[in-house]
Amino acid sequence: MNLKHHFSSVLLCCISMSFAQEVAIDTVYIFDSQLKNSKKFQKISTLNEEDLLKNTANISDVLRFQSSVYIKENGRGAVSSPSFRGTTAQQTAFIWNGINVNSIFLGQGDINNLNLLGYDQLEVKSGGGSVIYGSGAIGGSIHMNNELAFNKGFNTTLFSEFGSFNTFNSFLKSSYSDEKLSVKVSGNFVKSDNDYDVPEKNYTNLNGEYDNRNFNLGAAYRINSKNTISWQTQIYNGVQHYPIFSESVTKTKYIADTFRSLVNWNFHTEKVQNIFRLAYLEDEFQYFSNINKAKSSGGSAKIYLAKNDFNYILNEKLAFNFIGEYQLNKGQGFQSGITNVERNAGSIAGLVRWNPSQKVNFEAGLKKDFVEAIETPVLYSFSGKVNVNNWYSLIFNASKNFRFPSFNDLYWQPGGNLDLKSETSLQADLGNRFQYKNFKLNVTPFYINIENMIRWLPNSGGIWSPSNINNVESYGLESQLDFVKDFGKNNAKFSLGYIYTNSKNVETNRFLSYVPKNKIFGNASYRYDFIEIYAQGMFNGLTFTSEDEKLGSALKSYFVMNAGLHIKILKHYQIGFKANNLFDQIYETTAYFPLPKRNYAANLLINF
């Protein structure tokens, strides 16, 4: 495991230095090749399967304990949205294998309607990324990657976990690869009664059950040394009940169905790398305001997408990248006044990468979007990195990013507003990376200014309607310290992150709700031969839940700790135990929705 880790880091370094991406493609094929370039300049946390398996409840849990993101979750497993650097859920882009998959209705993603174990890797990228990833990548982006390897033979992994509140979690992953062909199939299943109690808050998570399943099929075929075709398909179905506060309240539920399919044609020579993609995405949701009755609202969205990413490597120092994209979005609502709406959208972007010396890297990008009937700004990004010496490097990023209005913003009836402008943001950050022996430290102050933020408020007739009314200014600091050491049969890992965020509505000069000023998260693990123990801790400072900074309704600060261990019992078998919320902390990430007190899980992992 660890060897693999180091190996990939070394690989990454090679890529960064020389643009020689074919090396990486020969080994592990990751669909989002742009992410590797971003790693040079922006803070990206990579969470691999072993990290994901430490927080198997859902993606919310993973991000809460292992990243800088604030997660607002309406009770365990229910509606959940992220906030990066003091921005909102709509200002976070969800990227599936390099493609933006935010809902075209809502303009955002619901984290708990993604099956955590349906991805081989999660990457969390702080900072703007609209030039490459498009609408919504303002505060940051969450990348859900599937990977395919060559020359690895036959591998199968089975994971099965049983936990408190009747939670069952499992996946079966099987892959085969030789020199030419790589195939991977996986199926995931999650189910929970989720009926936890928090007696101190007089709370029972009534109607909190959820279950979802996910199926992935990936394949890549190397036609010759220059051409590779790959394909990734995902089918997801989730049923989420929404928690209620007493038995007399009408029970509701939400069903989400997703189908995603992506074909990549990767052509590369020494000088040219071209990736052509075609994708088809389908999202369907159904909301039942009464669980026993027919759906009360819903919608289905179809996205047809074509994208070409052309990379020309002039020499070791200079490379040009052109990205062109076209998509057709179709939406049909149910009881929302949205009937068969369509939108053509396209963009062209160009990036220049210049490495005048081994110590200095630059990247500059420019992008223009063309979205039917919507004004869009010219976007840009500029990044520079200087390796000052062998233990310190300085990185500067500045960019303009945006989000265009979603179908609900425009067409929801009554209320939709066809005159909406895109939200735009200007931002800059200054990364400081230190490396000393086994320690790595990253300190990145940031600044974001968001204009024309779209907000839904009731109009004169009492009908909720969106308009571009808010300006937000946010600044803060992201920092993380990492330590890794191997000695003999021992391996120790430690990371500690601290995030300070000051995010204010410019008009009211008040803090944004659901943006904690302070968050600290830490992960530590120690392995000796066949046994590994680990602990996670997360401190979240006082968090306002209303726009008037009212202390009475703010979430109090909390510290939550989890710990677990796993033991390799035989060559291919590993068993694990975990205790979540060890200290029985009573805490909420959304007002009125306490999360579970101490709870347990036991799991089995088989590799063969």
Add this chain to the structure above:
Amino acid sequence: MKFPKILSSVLALTLLFNISCRTESDEPIELPKGAYENGIFVLNEGNFGTPSASVTFLSNDLATIEQDVYKKNNGTDLGDVLQTLTYNGDNAYLVLNNSNKITVVNRYTFKKTGEITAQINQPRYITIANNFIYVTNDEYLGPKSVTIYKLSDLSFVKKIAFTDTAERIVEAGGTIFVQNATFGFGNTLTRINPATNEVAPVVTLPNGNINKTISNNSTVYTIAAGTTDSYIYQISAAGTITKTTTLTGISNATNLDIDGGKYYFSSGNKVYSMDMSATVTPTTPIVTATGGQYSALYGFNVINGKIYTSDANGFTADSKVTVYSTTGSVIKTFEAGRATNGFFQN
């Protein structure tokens, strides 16, 4: 050893005797019934989907404000979307829309005394007549009804299904009126005879869509909005329109209240008043509220010569209450809970 105890008992008895002797000649002293005897309940509906409804108490002299009196006296959250309340005897009946219940409290102590949940489905409004409780229920895209309960033991009596919206419900002169209109759609009122609990003929208004129906002095008043003019209809207990006041040039009139022989109503952010006998539409508002267009006058009631309004602050922060005199000068402002929607004299 027992002596001091006996002594104190004697002392107590003597005191009691003295007190009763002293009051004998005067009118009997009325013991305070509870902390909330003299004042106004401010209803905060809360944010839909969370148990954030609350009741704020405001003393009659506007000097004392006490937040969240339900939680304070019962130790639990009140519920999800507090729509309205009505009184009967010592009780107040609180309608909790998304909690699907009517919570009964002692109106002077705010201690919970009972609850109705049977056949309650997204309740909207409530009224009491002839020893029955009448509740309108209106599920979004679902069934609509009036459910009837015995006042004595809160037991379910009857359900009357409606095909149209069932919104406000009032009692006037011994008849129940159900407003079949909501959000500016609908122009009929259904009557129910509380002696038989059978539906009586429907009242159809000639012009405008009904926004609010109230009962005053055994008569029903309803305000209906048209595209250019609005109307206030006076309807007798027998269901006859006895008077129509046309509010010329005022579109989309919404709130209506009656106090001191005057109508008070609103259109957009503007509050107007006119004598109930007047025929000329006022042109100058007495109050123009500032704030979010819709939420600036979310709550509106006129009580004893004072206009109580609330700005729901876009429903994302606590509401701001402003109390005006009938001439429009601000008497007091204060913060209540989330989404303040009404004011009720206790």
